[in-house]
Amino acid sequence: MLRPALTPPDAEVSRRARAQISGIAIGGSSISARLEVRGDGVDLRFRLDEGDPVDFAAVIPAPPGFVVTVEYDDWDRAETVGEPLPVALTEVGEWYRLWGRIARDDVAWPAEPPASVPRGIEVMGLPVLFDAADADAPYLEGFAAACEALFPFEIRRLGLDDLARGPLPYTVDLSPRERRPALLRDLTRHLERFALGAGSDAGPR
Numbered sequence: 785m786l787r788p789a790l791t792p793p794d795a796e797v798s799r800r801a802r803a804q805i806s807g808i809a810i811g812g813s814s815i816s817a818r819l820e821v822r823g824d825g826v827d828l829r830f831r832l833d834e835g836d837p838v839d840f841a842a843v844i845p846a847p848p849g850f851v852v853t854v855e856y857d858d859w860d861r862a863e864t865v866g867e868p869l870p871v872a873l874t875e876v877g878e879w880y881r882l883w884g885r886i887a888r889d890d891v892a893w894p895a896e897p898p899a900s901v902p903r904g905i906e907v908m909g910l911p912v913l914f915d916a917a918d919a920d921a922p923y924l925e926g927f928a929a930a931c932e933a934l935f936p937f938e939i940r941r942l943g944l945d946d947l948a949r950g951p952l953p954y955t956v957d958l959s960p961r962e963r964r965p966a967l968l969r970d971l972t973r974h975l976e977r978f979a980l981g982a983g984s985d986a987g988p989r
Contacts, residue, residue: 785868786842788819788828810838815873821847821886828882832873841868844884848973852884901937905954909938914958916943924958927968934975 806816813835820827826844843866846852855862857869858880871880912931914924925941932939944959956971958964 813838826884829879831879837874839872850886854885856883909940911940911955913942
């Protein structure tokens with residue numbers, strides 16, 4: 785399965801340049817991939833350059849701050865969104881097209897990280913709240929460990945009983961609720977930006 789990754793944008797999504805790569809080996813065949821993000825969607829194409837026909841699956845990526853709302857596989861509307869789509873390359877030189885219509889996403893976390901680490905977090909750490917009895921607790925514990933490995937401050941694991949004692953500043957509430965997937969998604973983007981540097985002086989140091 786191929787899962788193309790978008791590079792951090794340096795302009796508005798509608799002005800993002802096209803990216804293309806050739807020489808991707810699948811078995812004894814060689815293919816090219818081309819990715820373009822425009823104002824209304826993501827255009828992902830594959831081409832058989834040489835060798836026998838190949839079949840694989842690919843996932844359409846979404847730019848930061850956007851979600852894919854509808855997907856098309858070789859001009860046919862897909863029944864799912866975000867799942868691997870089948871790609872069949874049979875003729876040398878012909879492009880196979882995947883298309884995803886995008887829309888702005890409602891962020892669950894602040895769009896930009898703070899310019900500096902709040903003093904309270906530097907001294908007391910960042911509280912992360914989740915229920916140990918939650919079925920997703922092992923995943924959330926791993927997420928908290930990743931935060932701790934990347935950020936230069938302590939990650940304090942809290943349970944629901946800790947929240948009952950009173951409000952806590954800066955708490956990342958990952959207890960089961962509708963907005964949790966969006967919170968995890970947006971916080972992961974901040975983690976990624978911090979880890980990669982993203983060409984900005986903003987964020988924890």
